[in-house]
Amino acid sequence: MLTLKSVQSGYGRAPVLKGISLHVRPGEVVTLIGANGAGKTTALSTISGLLPARKGAIEFAGQDLTRMRPERIVTLGLALVPEGRRVFRTLSVTANLELGAFYRQDKKQVRRDLEELRARFPILKERARQAAGTLSGGEQQILAIGRALMARPKLLMLDEPSMGLAPQMVTRVYDILRDLKKSGTTILLVEQNARAALKVADRGYVLETGRIILDGAAAELQEDPEVQRAYLGKGYREVWE
Amino acid sequence: MFFQQLLNGLTTGAAYALIALGYTMIYGILGLINFAQGEIYMAGAFVAVLLLATGQVNFFLAFLAGMAAAALVGVALERVAFRPLRGSHPLVPLISAIGASIFLQSLALLLFGPNDRPFPVQFDFSTITVAGLPLSTLQGAILAAALGFMALLVVFVRYTRYGKAIVACALDRDTARLMGINVDRMVTLTFFIGSALSGAAGIMMAIYYNATYPRMGLLPGLKAFSAAILGGVGNIPGAILGGLLLGVAESLGAAYVSSGFKDATAFAILILVLLIRPQGILRGRGD
Amino acid sequence: MTAYLLHLAVLSGIYVILAVSLNLIIGYAGQVSLGHAAFFGIGGYTSALVSLHFGFPFPLAVLSALVVAGTCGLGLGLPTLRLKEDYLAIVTLGFGVIVDLVFLNLEITGGPDGLVNIPLPRLGGVVFRPQGLYIVLVLLTLLLILGLTYSLVRSYHGRALRAIRDHETTAQVMGINTPAYKIMIFTLAAAVAGVAGSLYAHYITFINPESFGLHTSILLLCMVVLGGMGSIAGSVVGAVILAVLPEMLRQFKDYQDLLYGALLVGLLILRPQGLMGRGKLSLKFITKKE
Numbered sequence: 153m154l155t156l157k158s159v160q161s162g163y164g165r166a167p168v169l170k171g172i173s174l175h176v177r178p179g180e181v182v183t184l185i186g187a188n189g190a191g192k193t194t195a196l197s198t199i200s201g202l203l204p205a206r207k208g209a210i211e212f213a214g215q216d217l218t219r220m221r222p223e224r225i226v227t228l229g230l231a232l233v234p235e236g237r238r239v240f241r242t243l244s245v246t247a248n249l250e251l252g253a254f255y256r257q258d259k260k261q262v263r264r265d266l267e268e269l270r271a272r273f274p275i276l277k278e279r280a281r282q283a284a285g286t287l288s289g290g291e292q293q294i295l296a297i298g299r300a301l302m303a304r305p306k307l308l309m310l311d312e313p314s315m316g317l318a319p320q321m322v323t324r325v326y327d328i329l330r331d332l333k334k335s336g337t338t339i340l341l342v343e344q345n346a347r348a349a350l351k352v353a354d355r356g357y358v359l360e361t362g363r364i365i366l367d368g369a370a371a372e373l374q375e376d377p378e379v380q381r382a383y384l385g386k387g388y389r390e391v392w393e
Numbered sequence: 394m395f396f397q398q399l400l401n402g403l404t405t406g407a408a409y410a411l412i413a414l415g416y417t418m419i420y421g422i423l424g425l426i427n428f429a430q431g432e433i434y435m436a437g438a439f440v441a442v443l444l445l446a447t448g449q450v451n452f453f454l455a456f457l458a459g460m461a462a463a464a465l466v467g468v469a470l471e472r473v474a475f476r477p478l479r480g481s482h483p484l485v486p487l488i489s490a491i492g493a494s495i496f497l498q499s500l501a502l503l504l505f506g507p508n509d510r511p512f513p514v515q516f517d518f519s520t521i522t523v524a525g526l527p528l529s530t531l532q533g534a535i536l537a538a539a540l541g542f543m544a545l546l547v548v549f550v551r552y553t554r555y556g557k558a559i560v561a562c563a564l565d566r567d568t569a570r571l572m573g574i575n576v577d578r579m580v581t582l583t584f585f586i587g588s589a590l591s592g593a594a595g596i597m598m599a600i601y602y603n604a605t606y607p608r609m610g611l612l613p614g615l616k617a618f619s620a621a622i623l624g625g626v627g628n629i630p631g632a633i634l635g636g637l638l639l640g641v642a643e644s645l646g647a648a649y650v651s652s653g654f655k656d657a658t659a660f661a662i663l664i665l666v667l668l669i670r671p672q673g674i675l676r677g678r679g680d
Numbered sequence: 681m682t683a684y685l686l687h688l689a690v691l692s693g694i695y696v697i698l699a700v701s702l703n704l705i706i707g708y709a710g711q712v713s714l715g716h717a718a719f720f721g722i723g724g725y726t727s728a729l730v731s732l733h734f735g736f737p738f739p740l741a742v743l744s745a746l747v748v749a750g751t752c753g754l755g756l757g758l759p760t761l762r763l764k765e766d767y768l769a770i771v772t773l774g775f776g777v778i779v780d781l782v783f784l785n786l787e788i789t790g791g792p793d794g795l796v797n798i799p800l801p802r803l804g805g806v807v808f809r810p811q812g813l814y815i816v817l818v819l820l821t822l823l824l825i826l827g828l829t830y831s832l833v834r835s836y837h838g839r840a841l842r843a844i845r846d847h848e849t850t851a852q853v854m855g856i857n858t859p860a861y862k863i864m865i866f867t868l869a870a871a872v873a874g875v876a877g878s879l880y881a882h883y884i885t886f887i888n889p890e891s892f893g894l895h896t897s898i899l900l901l902c903m904v905v906l907g908g909m910g911s912i913a914g915s916v917v918g919a920v921i922l923a924v925l926p927e928m929l930r931q932f933k934d935y936q937d938l939l940y941g942a943l944l945v946g947l948l949i950l951r952p953q954g955l956m957g958r959g960k961l962s963l964k965f966i967t968k969k970e
Binding site: 660 | 706711714764773777935952
């Protein structure tokens with residue numbers, strides 16, 4: 153469904169991504185894990201078109217995304233829940249959700265989707281008229297996911313959905329991801345919280361300073377001693393426990 | 394006397410408010426000041442006046458045509474003087490806008506000459522008494538029309554798809570793009586609407602002062618900018634409030650303090666606001 | 681003919697001083713002033729008034745112009761220089777309008793008629809007449825100011841200023857006191873414009889508010905942009921061209937402002953570094969910010 157072939161990109165002169173290749177198959181949940189500054193957010197920005205790819209190729213549903221603008225990419229069914237949620241703070245919760253469906257022409261279906269979403273996440277109905285900026289971090293994360301779902305994505309990308317959330321909110325967000333997985337949504341999940349991400353994912357890639365150093369089934373990665381040491385903090389934990 | 398001054402102030406203030414809306418919307422979405430806003434106001438007035446002078450066009454059609462012409466000038470301006478300079482140091486589009494403003498002003502001077510043109514249509518305006526106070530129907534009509542335009546704008550921004558999309562672009566351009574919003578198109582739309590409102594203000598003031606001339610936009614443009622800052626740049630209700638307040642302050646200042654310094658009132662207020670409360674009366678997004 | 685050339689030379693010299701001082705604000709403090717002509721006017725009026733009313737000799741009159749214009753620059757700069765570029769541009773523009781209105785409305789400045797019979801400068805027994813030695817006076821002042829400007833921008837302080845222009849936050853992190861630098865440069869530029877005003881007033885011998893309005897401020901801005909923002913040599917060239925060109929193209933007088941407007945927009949799009957700007961002194965640095 154989504155394929156990256158030796159993609160390079162970055163902001164200044166030096167590339168952040170030094171040629172990464174990965175793929176996501178329909179129905180899969182794939183996670184991209186790595187430390188701070190490994191290039192995870194850069195990867196998602198490049199796929200969604202906000203950053204141009206300098207080299208390599210990005211293909212989604214048979215279309216070449218490499219030179220495509222983000223506002224066009226989302227219409228192909230690729231939605232991103234950005235890092236830090238980025239809800240439109242002064243707009244109402246409902247307005248945020250409606251903007252998620254901005255490109256869609258099927259107005260009636262959009263209304264139905266909105267009702268469905270509100271049934272699924274009652275908070276979005278309770279707070280419907282409130283400004284999005286007044287929501288708690290966890291509620292904003294749910295709103296950001298809801299907003300992305302309003303685009304009816306074939307592939308949903310999430311950038312660090314657990315960042316800055318209280319532990320019970322992290323659980324809540326991951327429950328949502330599990331539900332989405334059950335309903336057959338294809339997901340590319342970027343996380344620093346490798347433990348949580350690998351639990352929900354089918355497969356994973358490990359990104360380190362702009363390169364993919366390891367990939368495999370999520371279960372295998374969880375057991376990999378290197379991953380455990382560097383990303384799951386197992387070694388330290390055993391000492392302390 | 395006081396009531397009359399208040400009404401005079403509200404009338405010019407309504408025009409400042411309409412121009413200030415253009416400043417504030419453009420600042421909100423692009424983060425830059427369109428220095429040529431006053432010339433767009435002038436362009437709207439000229440097109441309406443020239444059309445009416447032919448005697449072939451009715452008033453409402455000429456009014457709409459003036460607004461449309463102002464809107465087109467605004468859109469063209471953005472294409473020529475702003476878009477090629479995106480991503481530059483903020484000084485660059487600022488100076489470019491100043492250049493565009495001089496260009497448009499001197500173009501009008503060449504095309505239409507330096508003299509005042511009277512408004513070609515004479516209306517039967519009178520003074521009526523409302524609740525014991527005299528009210529000129531001309532001022533009443535101008536105020537009503539201006540408030541009507543403002544209400545339309547507020548409804549557009551709050552309740553329509555494109556209105557919300559413009560706000561989204563102003564708040565977070567990248568995320569707006571992720572929603573499938575074409576930011577360039579929203580910028581064009583913003584210039585279109587903001588300029589149409591300035592054009593409407595220009596026509597109203599052409600009627601009010603019975604004078605249309607190439608430099609007519611200079612001072613109202615600058616004062617409207619002060620109004621936008623006064624209300625908090627990027628804040629739509631703020632621009633309306635700022636415009637009305639400024640108009641009243643100027644009118645009362647001229648009546649009770651000094652008429653020679655009438656045009657200085659706006660700038661004195663501007664400087665004070667920037668020093669004391671740079672975010673404006675209502676908090677703006679600008680700073 | 682010689683008299684006419686001399687006249688052009690004196691005017692060019694005065695404009696060069698003004699353009700160079702404005703370029704200090706634009707090219708080195710990264711701010712646009714749209715009220716620079718106000719300082720020019722303040723200098724001119726001050727110098728004329730102290731000569732007419734107190735009989736100050738020329739050197740003292742120039743000094744008064746320098747001090748008063750500089751003080752006004754400091755007074756305007758202190759509270760406003762922390763504002764963003766675009767706000768400052770409007771504030772300076774507003775300042776220009778207010779100063780213009782003050783000249784127009786005060787009794788002491790002669791209202792719209794201005795001041796007349798401003799004495800020609802004398803030093804010892806020498807009188808600097810417009811057709812004679814005045815050009816020497818202008819050139820000497822100009823050289824002095826250019827020398828000072830060059831030594832300023834080449835010094836440690838100049839490097840600090842460029843750092844502020846290009847990356848204010850970085851400059852602050854590096855420990856450069858950016859507000860102090862900006863205020864210093866703004867005050868200095870205002871004082872220099874005051875000196876130019878003095879030179880102008882005693883040359884023309886009659887002044888009125890017309891010479892110091894928005895139109896002049898914008899002309900100065902055009903000179904700086906044409907020559908290249910941040911390039912001192914560029915300002916010299918830009919000022920001379922725009923001071924002389926209108927005289928040579930008298931028949932196109934009506935198109936002058938149209939040309940200035942088109943020049944500003946066109947230059948910024950096609951050649952933002954101006955005629956003379958290049959390398960680090962040029963606006964190339966300013967135009968693309970990463």
